[in-house]
Amino acid sequence: MLCSECGKNEAKVHVTQIINGKKTESHLCEECAKKHQASFNAGFSMESLFSAMLNNAFSTSAYTPVKGCSKCGMTYDEFRSTGKFGCGECIDTFKERLMPVINSIQGYDSHTGKIPKRAGGSFKVKKDIEKLKFQLQQSIEKEEYEKAAKIRDKIREMENNK
Numbered sequence: 001m002l003c004s005e006c007g008k009n010e011a012k013v014h015v016t017q018i019i020n021g022k023k024t025e026s027h028l029c030e031e032c033a034k035k036h037q038a039s040f041n042a043g044f045s046m047e048s049l050f051s052a053m054l055n056n057a058f059s060t061s062a063y064t065p066v067k068g069c070s071k072c073g074m075t076y077d078e079f080r081s082t083g084k085f086g087c088g089e090c091i092d093t094f095k096e097r098l099m100p101v102i103n104s105i106q107g108y109d110s111h112t113g114k115i116p117k118r119a120g121g122s123f124k125v126k127k128d129i130e131k132l133k134f135q136l137q138q139s140i141e142k143e144e145y146e147k148a149a150k151i152r153d154k155i156r157e158m159e160n161n162k
Helices: 030-041 046-057 076-082 095-106 121-141 145-160
Strands: 013-019 022-028
Touching (some): 022 030
Antiparallel strands (some): 013 022
């Protein structure tokens, strides 16, 4: 297939764009693709995606204003417009506003990724016990004492089998 732009070289890059529901496909040679590379990436970056999610999540928010980061001075509005933190302290500074967004994206607010096999079964058991302890605390707070007792017994059993 020849390049859809120059019509001379073999098309090696295939680009599909969907803009406002309209799908367009381009088949370009490497030379023409390099010319258009900036325009293909112009509208997308992870920072712009995260910034858009933050703007959408808090457009009608009743949150109290957040002070700027004590380390770098970045304000929440600056972070929201760029989608990038100024330093490592920013995440703690803006945590109250970030956690609902992260929760809505992931469905939970802590990382629960896979456990490497080389870490062994004891690490998995430890993580399972931590989850059960959290569930136990929630059951106690909700005054679900029968459920809490079952969870407590499960924790003891797992701890004894370690």
